[in-house]
Amino acid sequence: MLAMLVLLGLCACGHAANEPQVNGSVFPLNTAAPEPVELDGSQSADGAVTVDLRQPFFINASLLFDKGHAQVAAWDFSNQTQQIAGERPILPVHTPSALDVLDPQAMAAIDPDRPVIALTFDDGPGPYTQQLLNILSANNARATFFVVGNRIKSYPEVMRAIAAQGSEIANHSWAHADLADLDEQGIREQLQWTVDEVEKYTGIRPKLMRPPYGSMDDLAVSVTRDLGMPIITWSLDTRDWQTKDAQKTYDAIISSVRNGTIILCHDIHQATIESMAKVVPALVKAGYQLVTVSQLLTLVDGGAAAGQVYNSVHW
Numbered sequence: 001m002l003a004m005l006v007l008l009g010l011c012a013c014g015h016a017a018n019e020p021q022v023n024g025s026v027f028p029l030n031t032a033a034p035e036p037v038e039l040d041g042s043q044s045a046d047g048a049v050t051v052d053l054r055q056p057f058f059i060n061a062s063l064l065f066d067k068g069h070a071q072v073a074a075w076d077f078s079n080q081t082q083q084i085a086g087e088r089p090i091l092p093v094h095t096p097s098a099l100d101v102l103d104p105q106a107m108a109a110i111d112p113d114r115p116v117i118a119l120t121f122d123d124g125p126g127p128y129t130q131q132l133l134n135i136l137s138a139n140n141a142r143a144t145f146f147v148v149g150n151r152i153k154s155y156p157e158v159m160r161a162i163a164a165q166g167s168e169i170a171n172h173s174w175a176h177a178d179l180a181d182l183d184e185q186g187i188r189e190q191l192q193w194t195v196d197e198v199e200k201y202t203g204i205r206p207k208l209m210r211p212p213y214g215s216m217d218d219l220a221v222s223v224t225r226d227l228g229m230p231i232i233t234w235s236l237d238t239r240d241w242q243t244k245d246a247q248k249t250y251d252a253i254i255s256s257v258r259n260g261t262i263i264l265c266h267d268i269h270q271a272t273i274e275s276m277a278k279v280v281p282a283l284v285k286a287g288y289q290l291v292t293v294s295q296l297l298t299l300v301d302g303g304a305a306a307g308q309v310y311n312s313v314h315w
């Protein structure tokens with residue numbers, strides 16, 4: 001039985017009720033409502049599209065920006081493909097900001113009339129992270145680093161350098177655990193230990209989290225919400241961990257990036273850093289402002305809500 005549970009329900013936040021916003025809004029996944037839809041084997045709940053997932057699912061909402069509907073896509077980790085699982089109405093709800101600390105000067109420096117994107121780097125800190133920070137600084141760019149907690153003590157200077165550079169530190173669990181495999185206590189430990197460790201070395205308590213493998217079940221979502229953490233996924237997967245090829249990473253980004261994209265990379269691979277030496281200046285030259293995920297979400301909708309999934313923002 002190839003069953004999966006898609007937690008879905010998309011909302012346009014911060015806008016008037018009863019009026020789904022088409023453009024000009026964030027469309028995060030609201031994992032709380034409406035009711036989850038169960039899909040099994042080869043048939044979607046709509047009967048519209050075949051779903052064939054051999055791995056525990058989760059992720060990903062890609063969004064249709066018309067008619068007040070959103071496409072819901074399922075991410076298949078067994079073969080790295082994304083399939084459309086169904087379409088649901090976009091439900092407008094109000095989402096209060098869970099991001100209480102943003103540097104106002106850095107926010108003020110962002111031009112809301114120019115395109116913005118968020119580069120994100122998972123699985124560090126690592127031996128190449130400082131080099132990446134240098135590239136970002138040379139281009140007046142910021143990024144978001146989803147760090148693995150148990151690596152932090154090996155790179156305390158790098159952790160402080162991320163914060164000093166104006167980039168954002170976020171949570172990628174303590175030991176790169178599959179949160180869907182853990183009980184409540186295990187999930188809490190993975191997330192909370194990392195927050196505590198980041199704070200120990202930088203004084204910062206990270207708010208945003210990204211589940212390793214993009215994998216969560218409803219317990220993990222609920223614990224994450226309880227801990228006050230928005231869930232950040234991505235809308236552009238470079239697959240840099242797989243190709244380890246600087247040119248392919250460059251091509252993946254440049255061919256698909258657009259305003260509001262959240263880009264997934266990994267700063268533990270040398271080829272990724274090599275690609276960034278070309279990617280970052282190219283994006284800046286193309287007119288993009290490279291901002292943190294919190295800045296991106298705040299620009300559009302005043303912040304992110306705990307337990308909600310965000311994979312991009314679009315205007």
Ligand SMILES: [Zn+2]
Pocket residue numbers: 122123172176212213
């Ligand atoms: Zn990871």
